[in-house]
Amino acid sequence: xxxxxxxxxxxxxxxxxxxxxxxxxxxxxxxxxxxxxxxxxxxxxxxxxxxxxxxxxxxxxxxxxxxxxxxxxxxxxxxxxxxxxxxxxxxxxxxxxxxxxxxxxxxxxxxxxxxxxxxxxxxxxxxxxxxxxxxxxxxxxxxxxxxxxxxxxxxxxxxxxxxxxxxxxxxxxxxxxxxxxxxxxxxxxxxxxxxxxxxxxxxxxxxxxxxxxxxxxxxxxxxxxxxxxxxxxxxxxxxxxxxxxxxxxxxxxxxxxxxxxxxxxxxxxxxxxxxxxxxxxxxxxxxxxxxxxxxxxxxxxxxxxxxxxxxxxxxxxxxxxxxxxxxxxxxxxxxxxxxxxxxxxxxxxxxxxxxxxxxxxxxxxxxxxxxxxxxxxxxxxxxxxxxxxxxxxxxxxxxxxxxxxxxxxxxxxxxx
Amino acid sequence: xxxxxxxxxxxxxxxxxxxxxxxxxxxxxxxxxxxxxxxxxxxxxxxxxxxxxxxxxxxxxxxxxxxxxxxxxxxxxxxxxxxxxxxxxxxxxxxxxxxxxxxxxxxxxxxxxxxxxxxxxxxxxxxxxxxxxxxxxxxxxxxxxxxxxxxxxxxxxxxxxxxxxxxxxxxxxxxxxxxxxxxxxxxxxxxxxxxxxxxxxxxxxxxxxxxxxxxxxxxxxxxxxxxxxxxxxxxxxxxxxxxxxxxxxxxxxxxxxxxxxxxxxxxxxxxxxxxxxxxxxxxxxxxxxxxxxxxxxxxxxxxxxxxxxxxxxxxxxxxxxxxxxxxxxxxxxxxxxxxxxxxxxxxxxxxxxxxxxxxxxxxxxxxxxxxxxxxxxxxxxxxxxxxxxxxxxxxxxxxxxxxxxxxxxxxxxxxxxxxxxxxxxxxxxxxxxxxxxxxxxxxxxxxxxxx
Numbered sequence: 001x002x003x004x005x006x007x008x009x010x011x012x013x014x015x016x017x018x019x020x021x022x023x024x025x026x027x028x029x030x031x032x033x034x035x036x037x038x039x040x041x042x043x044x045x046x047x048x049x050x051x052x053x054x055x056x057x058x059x060x061x062x063x064x065x066x067x068x069x070x071x072x073x074x075x076x077x078x079x080x081x082x083x084x085x086x087x088x089x090x091x092x093x094x095x096x097x098x099x100x101x102x103x104x105x106x107x108x109x110x111x112x113x114x115x116x117x118x119x120x121x122x123x124x125x126x127x128x129x130x131x132x133x134x135x136x137x138x139x140x141x142x143x144x145x146x147x148x149x150x151x152x153x154x155x156x157x158x159x160x161x162x163x164x165x166x167x168x169x170x171x172x173x174x175x176x177x178x179x180x181x182x183x184x185x186x187x188x189x190x191x192x193x194x195x196x197x198x199x200x201x202x203x204x205x206x207x208x209x210x211x212x213x214x215x216x217x218x219x220x221x222x223x224x225x226x227x228x229x230x231x232x233x234x235x236x237x238x239x240x241x242x243x244x245x246x247x248x249x250x251x252x253x254x255x256x257x258x259x260x261x262x263x264x265x266x267x268x269x270x271x272x273x274x275x276x277x278x279x280x281x282x283x284x285x286x287x288x289x290x291x292x293x294x295x296x297x298x299x300x301x302x303x304x305x306x307x308x309x310x311x312x313x314x315x316x317x318x319x320x321x322x323x324x325x326x327x328x329x330x331x332x333x334x335x336x337x338x339x340x341x342x343x344x345x346x347x348x349x350x351x352x353x354x355x356x357x358x359x360x361x362x363x364x365x366x367x368x369x370x371x372x373x374x375x376x377x378x379x380x381x382x383x384x385x386x387x388x389x390x391x392x393x394x395x396x397x398x399x400x401x402x403x404x405x406x407x408x409x410x411x412x413x414x415x416x
Numbered sequence: 417x418x419x420x421x422x423x424x425x426x427x428x429x430x431x432x433x434x435x436x437x438x439x440x441x442x443x444x445x446x447x448x449x450x451x452x453x454x455x456x457x458x459x460x461x462x463x464x465x466x467x468x469x470x471x472x473x474x475x476x477x478x479x480x481x482x483x484x485x486x487x488x489x490x491x492x493x494x495x496x497x498x499x500x501x502x503x504x505x506x507x508x509x510x511x512x513x514x515x516x517x518x519x520x521x522x523x524x525x526x527x528x529x530x531x532x533x534x535x536x537x538x539x540x541x542x543x544x545x546x547x548x549x550x551x552x553x554x555x556x557x558x559x560x561x562x563x564x565x566x567x568x569x570x571x572x573x574x575x576x577x578x579x580x581x582x583x584x585x586x587x588x589x590x591x592x593x594x595x596x597x598x599x600x601x602x603x604x605x606x607x608x609x610x611x612x613x614x615x616x617x618x619x620x621x622x623x624x625x626x627x628x629x630x631x632x633x634x635x636x637x638x639x640x641x642x643x644x645x646x647x648x649x650x651x652x653x654x655x656x657x658x659x660x661x662x663x664x665x666x667x668x669x670x671x672x673x674x675x676x677x678x679x680x681x682x683x684x685x686x687x688x689x690x691x692x693x694x695x696x697x698x699x700x701x702x703x704x705x706x707x708x709x710x711x712x713x714x715x716x717x718x719x720x721x722x723x724x725x726x727x728x729x730x731x732x733x734x735x736x737x738x739x740x741x742x743x744x745x746x747x748x749x750x751x752x753x754x755x756x757x758x759x760x761x762x763x764x765x766x767x768x769x770x771x772x773x774x775x776x777x778x779x780x781x782x783x784x785x786x787x788x789x790x791x792x793x794x795x796x797x798x799x800x801x802x803x804x805x806x807x808x809x810x811x812x813x814x815x816x817x818x819x820x821x822x823x824x825x826x827x828x829x830x831x832x833x834x835x836x837x838x839x840x841x842x843x844x845x846x847x848x849x850x851x852x853x854x855x856x857x858x859x860x861x862x863x864x865x866x867x
Binding site for chain 1: 725744755766793
């Protein structure tokens, strides 16, 4: 590796102040520090430092995303073949494995490339303007964004969303570590509000409209997600035929049965469908201490509590869906594990994390059911809690301050 | 029966090269130095010029703010040099020893029979206020204060630290006299001693409230012990003193000659024979570790978390009781080999993303001084709290300091802490933030503001 380092050293003068390419210093710097942890030794303070740095931490989050990414890629192919009746739900899952992976990869990879390309491009621009080095934050955001996109989302829309999120949600606040809102969710929210028609349309299964026009669509396939179907039941009587037919899809043999929803064999955003794949990532994050188990578990508890309350009320068909079924559908699990736990936008105090997580989960299910115009309540709930997190922290810290003041008063009383 | 306090938060960094319990006499130092920057909050005013003859116990300089706080020469000889830095700031007063060991004679006294005012004057005259630290502000104690209490930690939990029982062996009488003196300074009682289970040295010591502490570093820090026994409130002043300095104070008061014994742990992975060496305050580092290749090896006066970097021609720091030799980490590390994506079996990490947790607890690590990354903004949360055994929000306190928000700093508990209490936070920090220097700035700012 000496050779590579010598090469980097030999081109270094071009990028330094006064060199021909000094405008691209940040590109050089980020590549060099990517390849080689710099030989910067500690100066003041501690003389030894833990081996962990932000690069490694962020990389571990990417590793935790791999199960969801791989499954999502496979599932997009799976859903496509199902929708055109090429395979049936009763076929073994391994049928046409390579076809499914290929179809999925053709759709997913461009999304990943666009997300990283646009996002990192903007990061480089800002870092260059500010004379900073590149922060690693976007490594994770850049992978999260494609995973919460519908598979047929046009690439220009992804690019626009990424640009909006990186600039408005992050860079205007000062970059990684300074943002108030989760960057990836901001991208999704941008699309949701800017292009509501496209995002709630027929883009959840690859090519579903064309298949429908060609009369290829298998029975029961409309391209809608589980939440989309459920939203259509709100405001209708419990035993109307339209409602019962939707609810039958959530029965044991239905398309959106509990096991299908848990395993992720349903249409939806690329990375969000499989609770199983997401939980594998969650286990890794919790074990490494990178994702807060407090946020994840209280988020889950909040969702289940709201689900149970709805079960008790049972005012419409949506409310009667078992709480456990609610939390394995839609983006709930993905939001819980990868979005709510974003350390920058979440509550930062340990006690605050419990509160933040609980209300995140609680509101997710509430928004989903109360406002069918927003089928993806998780996104709304987490963004809302991002805004509330500093307030939660404020009160947690005030409690600590109050305790200290009380102690001081007691000490004064004792000596007086 | 002493109370036992268990502290769970913290971490023991398992460094290679722990000192053996053997104590050897170091060769006598041809040069000794007293270094004003070692004493926080002191603006020195020199009393001697270069070339002046001094005895052991002669005043070299005093504090501008409190002229009675004096800093004495540990050896007899001539003042060889006054080292100055930027803006003519005095960095060190170097004394060349003449080997005659002439002593400045102080009156011998029994602290238990002395009233407080006379004892404060005597302690200051004998140069021992230099070794008393106060909280708040973590500076040299102000002799005009009457502290709420005085705290002495009976053990050092820092990595590669000297074993206090080894260092103090045989000095029970001197330590006891020192404790009596502290009792008088604290207004009659209120001296606390924190020890760890299994120590026997302190068993017969009287006149102290003893607590036993169990737990990882930084349990040995006086600040942690105070927080878990009698936390400091706004408006209170407490003093802390290193146990070896307590013994030195006792011996000085009894004998009338300035005692500056230091039993120093000389340790670290680059040290051939890690052991304890007996020497004096401010001795030349080379008498402890010889001469090293400074490109490859870093000499740290103090512990690896809080100490000062020094060089072959440097001196033992005034508040330091250990010297560490660590491999210098100034070479780039390729990402897949020993860089950020490496397996890292040879790295000690508190993060489970490295396989430290797989290793047997007995494995020790040779850590170099590489930063292991670049400085970033605060991103990861919840990593300081597990190594910070205070009921204080560390990140929020740091942010209030960065924002110069004095009011918030006070509310968040800055009175209780010293930079050393944050050393493990700085070690563990993913974003490589200079936590201790931020805390130091905050304390200095607060002191300036409150006067």
